[in-house]
Amino acid sequence: MRRDFVAKTLAETTQAIENALFARRFAGARGFLQILDPRVKLVTFLALLIVTAFVQRIEVLAGFYILTLVLGLSARLPMGFFIKRVWVFIPIFTGVIALPALFNVFTPGRSLFVVYRFAEPHQFGPFFIPAVIAVTYQGLYSAGLLVMRVATSVSLAVLLVLTTEWVSLLKAMSVLKVPEVVILILAMTYRYIFLFLRVVQDMFLARKSRLITHSNFHERRRWTAARIGVLVGKSYKLSNDVHLAMLSRGWTGRPRLMEKFRLSSWDWIWTGMVCMLITFWLWLR
Amino acid sequence: MNKTPVFKLSSVTYRYLNQTPGLSDISMQIHSGQAIVVLGANGSGKSTLLKILDGLYFPQKGDIRAYDVRLTEKSLQDTDFSRDFRRRVGLVFQDPDVQLFLPTVKDELSFAPLQMGLAQEAVARRVAQAFELLGIAALADRAPYHLSEGEKKKVALAAALTLDPEVWLLDEPTASLDPRTQSWVIDFLLQLSEQGKTLVIATHDLEIAHLVAHKCYVLGEDHRLLREGSPQAVLDDQELLVQANLIHSHRHYHPSGATHKHPHRH
Numbered sequence: 001m002r003r004d005f006v007a008k009t010l011a012e013t014t015q016a017i018e019n020a021l022f023a024r025r026f027a028g029a030r031g032f033l034q035i036l037d038p039r040v041k042l043v044t045f046l047a048l049l050i051v052t053a054f055v056q057r058i059e060v061l062a063g064f065y066i067l068t069l070v071l072g073l074s075a076r077l078p079m080g081f082f083i084k085r086v087w088v089f090i091p092i093f094t095g096v097i098a099l100p101a102l103f104n105v106f107t108p109g110r111s112l113f114v115v116y117r118f119a120e121p122h123q124f125g126p127f128f129i130p131a132v133i134a135v136t137y138q139g140l141y142s143a144g145l146l147v148m149r150v151a152t153s154v155s156l157a158v159l160l161v162l163t164t165e166w167v168s169l170l171k172a173m174s175v176l177k178v179p180e181v182v183i184l185i186l187a188m189t190y191r192y193i194f195l196f197l198r199v200v201q202d203m204f205l206a207r208k209s210r211l212i213t214h215s216n217f218h219e220r221r222r223w224t225a226a227r228i229g230v231l232v233g234k235s236y237k238l239s240n241d242v243h244l245a246m247l248s249r250g251w252t253g254r255p256r257l258m259e260k261f262r263l264s265s266w267d268w269i270w271t272g273m274v275c276m277l278i279t280f281w282l283w284l285r
Numbered sequence: 286m287n288k289t290p291v292f293k294l295s296s297v298t299y300r301y302l303n304q305t306p307g308l309s310d311i312s313m314q315i316h317s318g319q320a321i322v323v324l325g326a327n328g329s330g331k332s333t334l335l336k337i338l339d340g341l342y343f344p345q346k347g348d349i350r351a352y353d354v355r356l357t358e359k360s361l362q363d364t365d366f367s368r369d370f371r372r373r374v375g376l377v378f379q380d381p382d383v384q385l386f387l388p389t390v391k392d393e394l395s396f397a398p399l400q401m402g403l404a405q406e407a408v409a410r411r412v413a414q415a416f417e418l419l420g421i422a423a424l425a426d427r428a429p430y431h432l433s434e435g436e437k438k439k440v441a442l443a444a445a446l447t448l449d450p451e452v453w454l455l456d457e458p459t460a461s462l463d464p465r466t467q468s469w470v471i472d473f474l475l476q477l478s479e480q481g482k483t484l485v486i487a488t489h490d491l492e493i494a495h496l497v498a499h500k501c502y503v504l505g506e507d508h509r510l511l512r513e514g515s516p517q518a519v520l521d522d523q524e525l526l527v528q529a530n531l532i533h534s535h536r537h538y539h540p541s542g543a544t545h546k547h548p549h550r551h
Contacts, residue, residue: 191386191430244336245378
């Protein structure tokens with residue numbers, strides 16, 4: 001049976017909560033990345049992301065990608081889940097961007113194989129279409145470079161997020177000089193997203209439990225718009241109440257957060273490895 | 286007992302948005318070490334009263350004094366007084382989701398002492414003590430949305446405990462809890478009272494008044510004070526309890542098989 005958008009919203013709300021709970025399990029696993037100090041992890045992964053953005057050789061990027069797989073294994077992530085999480089969106093987003101670069105229309109160069117032959121070349125305003133449309137070696141290399149760069153970057157980001165508690169990651173942002181008040185706002189937002197996800201889920205379930213026949217599109221749209229209004233009202237009231245609770249517990253406008261980070265020898269080893277890798281890349285250049 | 290009351294309210298009136306009545310003409314005195322139970326039906330103004338006592342709302346008419354200082358927005362803008370007042374008075378909200386606004390239980394417990402300017406080591410010690418006292422150490426790294434209602438209530442109490450306030454303001458502390466947790470909360474309140482803490486408990490649970498209260502105040506549905514007195518005097522006054530919508534008559538089933546109708550206390 002085809003699901004309407006209300007049913008889809010319900011399913012996806014549930015999925016969002018389940019995903020968050022599922023992903024949290026990895027952050028608590030006893031893997032290599034999980035024992036690293038979140039501040040060290042944040043800074044070193046950012047460094048690796050920057051390097052990945054500047055690498056111009058596909059074999060180096062492939063090496064970096066293999067490194068992310070090794071790190072995924074050392075973090076005890078289920079590899080199928082990890083690889084799927086990275087690659088499922090790449091054909092959709094990056095593939096669309098990379099696809100035109102394959103052809104000699106956009107990337108001239110040595111032809112690998114011909115895709116189509118026109119009777120004669122065409123000129124559409126500023127665009128020139130040659131008589132022979134072909135995939136070029138240079139185009140394939142550019143597209144491969146882009147896809148590998150995105151895959152490696154996404155893998156690094158996914159590794160960081162999956163192996164670190166969100167709260168620790170947010171607190172670790174202080175090392176990047178992010179103001180504590182911003183960190184507190186983000187942390188509170190993260191906490192209340194789940195409360196509102198449950199509220200949304202309950203609203204959709206309450207509707208589903210009382211629905212006897214199929215509702216039409218206009219009714220569903222009207223109902224959803226009304227629920228959005230209710231949710232805004234609820235969040236406004238909650239924000240007032242939370243502010244009172246903060247005042248009651250001594251909030252003065254200057255946040256102070258508990259720091260529990262401590263560097264271990266593994267942090268130094270990991271930082272040393274990343275520094276060596278970056279030095280090696282610089283030497284290769 | 287100290288002669289200067291902790292709180293002194295004189296003809297306090299509060300209206301939401303200056304229109305909807307919250308409290309009307311309330312006068313009361315709360316002394317150190319007393320266990321006060323404020324009884325009233327839903328919407329009678331119990332929560333509003335606690336927020337006024339905690340310096341979160343300010344009455345449009347009348348006067349409230351805490352530790353002999355008039356509680357106003359201006360007096361609470363004084364950093365020294367505000368810090369002292371917040372350290373001495375703790376409020377446990379009815380809805381733990383309002384009070385527990387941080388991502389983990391450990392963050393919750395450390396929030397207030399950190400705001401008071403305590404050093405990280407001292408805060409860590411207080412948090413560890415609270416965990417041990419309430420037996421919730423296993424919840425330390427859990428997020429509030431992963432907790433049951435009973436666990437949330439314990440965390441909310443622990444979050445207040447880390448400041449060790451002299452005065453505990455508790456809004457419906459046993460609402461929405463299973464019987465075992467209700468009993469645990471009542472034992473916890475009795476321990477606080479035995480330690481000499483001042484308790485102000487807003488509830489419509491007459492059991493708490495019976496077990497914990499030294500003195501009761503009854504708020505009517507018109508937001509006015511109906512009666513003040515000893516728990517015995519208040520709980521024995523059936524007419525008063527019916528008038529305050531704290532007991533009612535209804536038909537119900539007994540295990541003997543008989544079904545009949547008489548006033549009930551829930």
